[in-house]
Every structure is written in C-alpha cells, then in structure tokens.
Amino acid sequence: MALLQIAEPGQSAAPHQHKLAAGIDLGTTNSLVATVRSGMAITLPDGAGRHLLPSVVRYAAEGIVVGDEAKSAAVDDPLNTVQSVKRLMGRGVADLKTLGTTLPYDIDGSEAVPRIRTRRGEVTPVEVSAEILKALAKRASETLGGELTGVVITVPAYFDDAQRQATKDAAKLAGLHVFRLLNEPTAAAVAYGLDQGAEGIHAVYDLGGGTFDISILRLHRGVFEVMSTGGDSALGGDDFDRVLAQWIMAQAGLGDDIDPVMQRRLTRLATGIKEQLSSDESAEIHLELPNGHWRGSIDRETFNQLIDPLIAKTLAACRRALRDAGVTAEEIEDVVMVGGSTRVPRVRERVGELFKTEPRVDIDPDRVVAIGAAIQADVLAGNKPDAEMLLLDVISLSLGMETMGGLVERIVPRNTTIPVARAQAFTTFKDGQTALALHVVQGERDLVSDCRSLARFELRGIPPMVAGAARIRVTFEVDADGLLNVTALEETSGVKTGVVVKPSYGLSDSEVERMLRDSIAHAEDDMAARRLREEQVEAERVVEALRAALAQDGEQLLDAGERAGIEQALKHLIETAAGENHLAIKRAREALEKVCEPYVERRMNASVRQAMAGHKLDEFEEK
Amino acid sequence: MAITLTEAAANHVAKFLKNRGKGVGLRLGVKTSGCSGMAYLLEFADELVEGDQVFEDHGVKVIIDPKSLAYLDGTELDFVKEGLNEGFKFNNPNVKGQCGCGESFQV
Numbered sequence: 001m002a003l004l005q006i007a008e009p010g011q012s013a014a015p016h017q018h019k020l021a022a023g024i025d026l027g028t029t030n031s032l033v034a035t036v037r038s039g040m041a042i043t044l045p046d047g048a049g050r051h052l053l054p055s056v057v058r059y060a061a062e063g064i065v066v067g068d069e070a071k072s073a074a075v076d077d078p079l080n081t082v083q084s085v086k087r088l089m090g091r092g093v094a095d096l097k098t099l100g101t102t103l104p105y106d107i108d109g110s111e112a113v114p115r116i117r118t119r120r121g122e123v124t125p126v127e128v129s130a131e132i133l134k135a136l137a138k139r140a141s142e143t144l145g146g147e148l149t150g151v152v153i154t155v156p157a158y159f160d161d162a163q164r165q166a167t168k169d170a171a172k173l174a175g176l177h178v179f180r181l182l183n184e185p186t187a188a189a190v191a192y193g194l195d196q197g198a199e200g201i202h203a204v205y206d207l208g209g210g211t212f213d214i215s216i217l218r219l220h221r222g223v224f225e226v227m228s229t230g231g232d233s234a235l236g237g238d239d240f241d242r243v244l245a246q247w248i249m250a251q252a253g254l255g256d257d258i259d260p261v262m263q264r265r266l267t268r269l270a271t272g273i274k275e276q277l278s279s280d281e282s283a284e285i286h287l288e289l290p291n292g293h294w295r296g297s298i299d300r301e302t303f304n305q306l307i308d309p310l311i312a313k314t315l316a317a318c319r320r321a322l323r324d325a326g327v328t329a330e331e332i333e334d335v336v337m338v339g340g341s342t343r344v345p346r347v348r349e350r351v352g353e354l355f356k357t358e359p360r361v362d363i364d365p366d367r368v369v370a371i372g373a374a375i376q377a378d379v380l381a382g383n384k385p386d387a388e389m390l391l392l393d394v395i396s397l398s399l400g401m402e403t404m405g406g407l408v409e410r411i412v413p414r415n416t417t418i419p420v421a422r423a424q425a426f427t428t429f430k431d432g433q434t435a436l437a438l439h440v441v442q443g444e445r446d447l448v449s450d451c452r453s454l455a456r457f458e459l460r461g462i463p464p465m466v467a468g469a470a471r472i473r474v475t476f477e478v479d480a481d482g483l484l485n486v487t488a489l490e491e492t493s494g495v496k497t498g499v500v501v502k503p504s505y506g507l508s509d510s511e512v513e514r515m516l517r518d519s520i521a522h523a524e525d526d527m528a529a530r531r532l533r534e535e536q537v538e539a540e541r542v543v544e545a546l547r548a549a550l551a552q553d554g555e556q557l558l559d560a561g562e563r564a565g566i567e568q569a570l571k572h573l574i575e576t577a578a579g580e581n582h583l584a585i586k587r588a589r590e591a592l593e594k595v596c597e598p599y600v601e602r603r604m605n606a607s608v609r610q611a612m613a614g615h616k617l618d619e620f621e622e623k
Numbered sequence: 624m625a626i627t628l629t630e631a632a633a634n635h636v637a638k639f640l641k642n643r644g645k646g647v648g649l650r651l652g653v654k655t656s657g658c659s660g661m662a663y664l665l666e667f668a669d670e671l672v673e674g675d676q677v678f679e680d681h682g683v684k685v686i687i688d689p690k691s692l693a694y695l696d697g698t699e700l701d702f703v704k705e706g707l708n709e710g711f712k713f714n715n716p717n718v719k720g721q722c723g724c725g726e727s728f729q730v
Contacts, residue, residue: 002710004712005665005710009650009666009667010666012664038639038710039639
C-alpha cells in the first residue's frame with residue numbers, strides 16, 4: 001500500500017490528493033531538493049545516498065546526463081559539458097563579455113540569448129537549467145511516491161527580473177509548477193524559523209566554493225525585506241584551498257612550474273587538510289612527489305593566518321552591506337551561516353566578532369537554503385493550518401482601475417499579502433457602448449493623474465446594450481512573485497482580454513515612500529476632488545440619459561412649455577458641472593430631476609402600456 | 624482493543640514529534656472518502672478530544688477516537704522504506720479489500 005506521512009492536525013489529505021511540494025536550491029555549483037515529511041524538512045538523497053547534485057549537464061552522444069557523472073566527464077568533454085550555467089541565466093550575449101570569466105563553451109552570439117553549441121544541438125541556459133530541475137524533480141517524485149504539486153526555487157537576492165523570469169521559464173520547461181521564487185538568504189532565515197520570531201534585522205553570510213554573498217534582511221510584520229546585499233563573485237572556499245596549496249608547495253620546496261596533474265593533486269590534498277582542520281587542531285601532510293615523499297604538518301593557527309586576509313575581504317563586504325542598509329553591527333540579531341566554507345572555525349569566529357553574536361550554524365550550511373525553500377513550499381501547497389501561514393510579501397502600493405472622471409477604483413489595497421486575486425464588476429457608461437478602455441494604476445491617491453500608470457488595454461466586442469446593463473468582471477491577480485495579471489470579462493457574451501505587468505518594475509523604495517507620504521499629505525484634497533468628480537460624472541450621466549430620452553419621445557410627451565423648462569434646467573446643469581463646486585452641481589442635477597419628474601412618469605406609463613398592449617391581465621398575474 | 628507500533632514506527636514518530644516541538648502524540652483515524660470506502664488519517668495531535676482512547680507503545684502515545692477504533696482495532700503501524708520512498712504503513716486486520724494503491728479500504 002501507499003506509504004503515509006504524518007499531517008498537521010486537520011490537514012490530512014484525501015486519498016490520491018497529497019499535496020506534494022519540494023524546495024529546490026538551484027545553485028551555481030551544486031543543487032539540492034528538499035521536502036517536508038511528517039513535519040520535518042529534509043534534503044533528499046539519490047539512490048547512492050548523495051544529497052548534492054552537481055549543477056553540471058553533459059550532452060553526451062547517448063543522451064543527456066546530469067550531476068556527478070556529467071561532472072567527471074567535464075575534463076574529457078568540455079565543449080559538451082555545461083557547468084555554472086546559473087551565471088548565464090537571463091543574460092544577453094552582450095552581458096557575457098562583462099562577466100569577466102571566459103567560458104569554455106562554443107557560444108553562438110548571433111542572437112540575443114546566448115546559445116551553447118553541443119553535439120546535441122544548440123542549447124540555451126534556460127534549457128540547461130531545466131535539465132537540472134528535471135533531475136531534481138524526478139528524485140523528489142520518486143522519493144515522495146507521486147507527482148509534485150509545486151515547487152519553490154531559490155534565487156540570489158540580487159537576481160533581476162530577467163534572471164528571475166529565466167529561472168521560472170526553466171521550471172516551466174521542466175514541467176514544474178512554481179509556487180514562487182524565494183530569495184536564498186530569505187530561505188536560510190526561514191529554515192531557522194526566524195520568520196516566526198519577533199521583528200528584527202538579520203544577516204545571512206553565504207560563503208560557498210567560489211562566491212560570497214552577504215544579505216541584510218529585515219523582518220517586518222512577518223515579511224522579509226532585503227535591505228542590502230553585497231559580496232564577491234570570485235571569492236570562496238576554493239581560494240582557501242589555493243592559499244593552502246601554495247603554502248604546502250613552499251614548504252615542500254616546489255617551484256611554480258609544477259604540471260597540471262600535480263596541481264590538481266595538490267588542490268585535492270589542500271581541500272582534505274582544510275576539512276580536517278575544521279575538527280582537528282592540526283593535520284599531517286603526506287605529499288607524493290615524482291622523486292619521493294614529502295611529509296609535514298600544519299596546525300590550525302597557521303592555517304588561520306593563511307586565510308585571514310581572505311576572511312577580511314568578506315568582512316569588508318559585510319561592513320559595506322551594513323552601511324548600505326543604514327544599520328550598525330549591534331542591530332543585527334541573528335547571523336545565519338550558509339555555504340560549506342562557513343564550516344571553517346576561523347570564519348565563524350571572525351563573523352561572530354564582527355556582528356557581536358554567535359552565528360547560527362545548527363543546520364547543515366550546504367542544505368539550509370533548500371530546507372527553507374521546502375518549508376515555504378509546504379506552506380504554499382496548503383499543508384499547514386491557515387493560522388501558521390507565513391506572510392512573505394505584501395503589495396507596497398494599492399492597485400486599481402481608472403473609472404469615469406479620472407477617479408481611481410482601488411481593487412487591491414496596499415499591504416495585502418500576496419498571492420491574491422480580487423475581482424470587481426464594472427459596467428458601460430453609454431448606451432450601445434461596445435468597447436471599454438481599462439487603465440491599471442498604482443498608488444494611494446484618488447485621482448488617476450496623481451497615480452502611476454501601469455498598463456492600458458481595451459476590452460472590445462461588448463454586445464450593444466443600454467448603459468449599465470453590461471457586466472464586466474475585472475480580476476486582479478498578483479502571484480507570489482508580485483506579477484500582476486489583469487483580466488476583463490464581459491459576462492453575458494464571454495469576451496475576454498487581459499494584460500500582465502510587474503508593478504514593482506522600475507520603482508525604488510524611496511519612490512514608494514514618497515507616494516505614500518503624498519497620499520497622506522493630500523488626503524483632504526483627494527476627498528474634495530473625488531466628491532467633485534463623482535458629481536460631474538453623475539451630472540454627465542443624467543445629461544446623457546435625458547438627451548437620449550428627449551430625442552426618442554420628447555416631441556410626443558412634452559408640450560413646448562415643459563420642454564423649455566427642461567432644456568433650461570439641463571443647460572444650467574451643464575454649465576454648473578463645468579465649474580468646481582460639487583454642491584452646486586448636485587443642486588443643479590436635483591433641480592433638473594425635479595423638473596423632469598412628470599416627463600419621467602409619462603415615459604414610464606408609455607412604456608408599460610407598450611409592453612402590456614395585446615396581452616391579457618392574467619398573463620401577468622401568473623408571473 | 625489495542626493499537627500497536629513497530630519499533631521503527633515508534634522511533635520515527637518520536638523523532639518527528641521532537642522536531643515539531645509540540646504535540647501530545649500521534650492521532651490515527653479513518654474517514655469516509657477515497658476511491659474504496661474509508662481512508663486512513665495520520666496526524667500530529669495537539670490535544671485530546673472527549674472520548675479519545677489513548678494507547679502507549681514504545682513510549683509513544685497513540686490517540687484514536689472511538690468510532691475510528693472500531694475500524695482500526697488490532698492495527699499495527701509500521702514504518703517502511705520502499706526504494707527512495709519511506710513512510711508509515713497500516714497493518715490493519717479488519718481490511719477486506721482496498722483500492723489499488725491501498726490508500727483507501729473497505730471492512
């Protein structure tokens with residue numbers, strides 16, 4: 001029978017409805033997949049017990065190979081083995097030159113997106129990433145015994161929209177539903193449960209094999225905000241190995257002219273010694289030389305001296321990030337350690353000194369990001385009671401639609417947590433109106449002219465009807481990544497159209513702040529403006545309706561005197577509506593309505609007579 | 624009337640409860656749904672409900688409501704690995720038939 005996992009109280013899934021979710025750490029060098037089972041977040045190993053999947057894809061003659069097998073073939077088949085593809089995600093051909101590193105692949109630069117030439121044809125970075133994701137998803141669904149409902153994939157906090165979109169595209173290509181992308185430092189903080197704690201500022205120190213990232217996060221009302229990021233894309237544990245290898249060479253009396261085989265052997269040796277020094281105070285060194293042996297030893301203190309200049313570089317980046325965030329080291333509550341190189345005791349010690357707090361190291365630093373992603377995926381899949389739903393993002397500015405008179409109808413108010421979907425019904429303003437222009441705006445002000453315009457589109461093909469009869473349902477959907485999808489549907493005919501925008505695009509924090517401040521400062525003006533516009537729109541609607549009625553049956557139902565009275569009140573309303581006194585407009589409209597009362601009554605009677613003509617009374621009674 | 628746990632199941636339940644940081648035990652139950660009648664329910668228990676029966680085996684508290692107990696009496700809960708997958712399995716002597724996957728059953 002199927003194997004069961006323990007669910008949260010009241011969250012047991014119906015048979016065959018398990019909401020299987022996974023978190024994926026799609027790394028530059030290695031990738032991981034994790035999931036929550038029986039309330040516990042764990043990374044999933046492959047059949048051989050390996051948790052890390054090297055982010056390497058080999059396009060071999062016999063098929064596509066991902067992971068360790070591909071990695072070991074990299075030396076022999078470099079042109080068909082793609083590594084570190086994450087660095088190319090969302091980049092154009094022009095960007096590649098600025099990346100600094102030379103890539104060993106044969107890249108076709110004739111198009112906007114770089115294409116890597118392999119023996120199995122040209123592949124894009126998105127396609128390569130999709131292969132890695134496929135391998136991880138396969139591992140997850142085999143382990144969980146079913147298809148995944150959705151995944152959370154982590155990306156660096158500094159990834160821009162294009163890089164994030166490319167990551168989503170890769171997931172789509174791999175056949176995965178992405179609940180959301182999550183910033184790597186945020187995932188690490190979630191893994192430690194910092195999101196469940198009090199509000200505060202945290203630092204995430206991520207020292208991997210080849211890269212270093214520092215992020216300062218602020219938890220505010222259950223939402224992690226990235227205050228600043230910094231780092232060095234060419235600094236990591238590999239540099240520790242390099243300086244140690246150089247030290248060994250100097251001690252063993254080797255010159256710089258050693259061959260590549262010897263170089264590789266030295267690097268491997270250095271890696272082993274570095275790892276040993278994380279637990280032991282000293283390590284013995286045995287080096288096989290062409291002309292014999294070299295034996296030596298190194299203690300932790302000497303190793304620390306070797307790597308101190310490198311650690312100092314990371315600390316300088318930390319201080320810069322603190323300055324950018326406008327906070328002091330004392331304000332940092334927790335420092336979360338991520339990346340294998342944070343196992344080095346000296347790194348922990350120096351980081352602790354800088355932030356004056358003991359760094360958090362309880363969770364395996366290689367797996368902590370995937371674990372945080374898995375916890376988030378579990379929540380988004382709906383496996384937690386609603387009360388424990390963690391909020392990770394809110395809308396910073398309200399989203400709305402322009403309505404008649406240049407007023408804003410707010411549909412999703414600010415501080416709404418995402419993902420969210422809200423719908424509102426709109427209608428037509430004029431008789432026989434067949435199209436509706438929709439204008440999506442963002443901001444807190446009441447007039448469209450004071451808000452930020454996000455998108456305009458038109459709903460066409462509305463069947464001609466009297467004003468107000470059409471039912472147009474406008475839906476605003478904001479997904480977990482803040483992407484806004486607006487659709488308009490005319491319900492009687494089913495005509496539909498829509499647009500997708502990124503509300504945060506090109507908007508800085510200070511602009512958001514200014515827009516919010518303005519809305520408070522202008523609250524009264526806005527209210528007055530709204531009252532005026534609403535009266536003007538109402539006046540216009542009455543004028544429109546009256547003119548249509550007069551053209552239809554004014555001649556039959558009104559005598560000259562009545563007609564003149566109405567025309568005069570109508571003229572007065574039109575003139576007043578051009579002014580700015582909302583009360584005067586209201587009075588003029590009411591005066592007109594009063595003058596029109598007998599006319600309206602006669603019209604009503606006429607239309608009832610028309611409707612009933614030729615029918616018997618009992619025909620109506622039945623209804 | 625009893626419900627038992629294998630040692631492997633008890634060890635895993637204890638580990639999961641400890642990791643979760645709260646909960647009084649493990650709640651077993653059945654509910655009417657699924658493709659073949661009844662479905663098993665396996666949840667963490669945060670509180671006891673009136674009428675709940677509590678069994679203790681290998682130091683783990685198993686909580687079950689009396690209605691479910693009728694369907695589960697004599698059940699042994701096991702923890703097994705099948706390839707990469709691992710999880711809990713109900714060895715329920717009351718089962719007369721089950722759907723292909725065993726996620727739901729009839730008595």
